[in-house]
Amino acid sequence: MGQGDQIRGNQGELDQAQAASERRMGIQIIDPKEIALRERKRTVVMNTRKLHAWVHYYPNPGDHDELHCHNEDQVFTCFEGECTMRFPDGGLAVLTPGMAALITGGSFYQLENTGLGPMILMGYRSGNQDNVMHIDYVTRQDIRKTTGPTVRNRMTGAEKRGE
Numbered sequence: 001m002g003q004g005d006q007i008r009g010n011q012g013e014l015d016q017a018q019a020a021s022e023r024r025m026g027i028q029i030i031d032p033k034e035i036a037l038r039e040r041k042r043t044v045v046m047n048t049r050k051l052h053a054w055v056h057y058y059p060n061p062g063d064h065d066e067l068h069c070h071n072e073d074q075v076f077t078c079f080e081g082e083c084t085m086r087f088p089d090g091g092l093a094v095l096t097p098g099m100a101a102l103i104t105g106g107s108f109y110q111l112e113n114t115g116l117g118p119m120i121l122m123g124y125r126s127g128n129q130d131n132v133m134h135i136d137y138v139t140r141q142d143i144r145k146t147t148g149p150t151v152r153n154r155m156t157g158a159e160k161r162g163e
Contacts, residue, residue, distance in 0.1 A: 032079050036120040044129065045122075052129040056111070056121040058083075062154040063119070064112035067137035069105070074125035076101045082115030088137060095121070108137050112154070 028046075035043055036057040046053040056076075058064075067088065076083070078095040085093045085101060088108050095101055103109060105126075113119035125132060133142045134149055143149060 032122045033120055036079075036118070047129050049128055051124060051126060052132075053122065053124045054129075056119070056123060058111070058113040058119040058151060060118075060153055061113055061116060063151050064154060065110060065149055065151055067108055067110040068143070068149070069108045069135050069137070070103075070125065071133045071135070072105045072126045072131075074103045074105075074123055076103070076111075076121045076123050079120040079122060081113060081117055081119035083119050083121055084112045084114040086110040086112065108135075 030045055032045075032055045035045065035055045039055070040057055040059065042054055042056055044052065044054045058081075067086065076085075076095065077100045078097050080097055083095040085095065086109065087093075093101065094114070101109075111121070134144045135141070136143045
């Protein structure tokens with residue numbers, strides 16, 4: 001085997017190694033709790049044509065969003081604290097660390113931090129985040145086109161101060 005053959009052989013091995021490395025680069029390992037505690041807000045961690053994922057951080061007991069739904073299926077996994085999901089019929093479900101909620105697109109829900117400290121969830125939804133609607137339960141309008149989603153707190157000032 002001549003030197004040119006050896007170089008081509010090595011190049012083939014390098015091409016295979018580079019292809020394997022690029023496939024691995026499509027995989028990112030994250031720590032949702034670390035991201036939540038560092039960013040202290042909703043943080044998108046992935047946004048592709050087929051899926052997007054984010055970390056939710058509700059720092060205070062009583063923090064909640066409004067009753068709403070999306071036009072895509074989604075999953076929430078609880079990493080820290082306690083999340084109470086409320087539904088239009090008055091029902092509720094409680095998520096604690098390690099539990100997940102599987103939500104079909106069009107299902108209305110509300111998230112509330114009902115624990116004693118921060119609530120950290122990771123959400124995953126089909127589709128790119130730019131194509132997802134955020135439908136308010138009361139108005140039935142896509143609030144992304146107006147005010148956007150907000151997080152509020154149920155507790156009064158006295159409750160927050162521990163009085």
